[in-house]
Amino acid sequence: MVTRTVPAVLLLLLVAAGCANNASENGAAAPAPSPSASDVVDLPAPTAKPTGPAGEPSGRPNPGATTITGTVTAGVEPNCLLVNDATGSHLLVFDDPAMRADAAVGSKVKISGRSEPGxxxxxxxxxPFVVTSVEKG
Incomplete structure (x- = not known):
């Protein structure tokens, strides 16, 4: 039993000593080092959305977009909108509030966009289905 206690006590002392070295003279934690140029990572700039006249969203489907048609229903969680079709249930994700307004619960719509399963x-x-255009109908 003594042989198990000694290594545990030594480990505890080492951890305490390491923590004590990180404190400054007045007991406050030492400031974190500032990042160097090699620590900074350049991320790609976001791409602009296609726009129409006066910078308004064009509402045109993107090449390769999928189109679904159905009736908008409310999800079980607040502010969640769904459209069901032959391929299953699609959660509508809008970047543009105007398009969301065109997809009111109970309305029949034709929606273009892309599926984002992840x-x-x-x-x-x-x-999840990222909506790029909404047509009432």
Whole structure:
């Protein structure tokens, strides 16, 4: 039993000594080192959305976009909108509030965009579908 206690006590002393070295004279933690030029990572700039006259969203589908048609329903979580079609349930994700207004609950719509199955969501329903245009109908 003594042989197990001695290594544990020594480890505890080493950890305490290491923590004591990180404190300054007045007991406050030492400031973190500032990043060097080699620590900074350049990220790509965001791409601009296609715009129409006066900078308004064009509402035109992007090349390669998918189109789904159906009736908008409310999800089980607040502010979640879904459209069901033959391929399943689609969670509608809008970047443009005007397009969201065109997809009111109960309205029949034709929506273009792209499926994003890996996108995180709090809605817990449907495959996220990033909407690029909404047509009532």
């Amino acid at each position: 996108m995180m969501s709090t809605c817990q329903q449907g495959v």
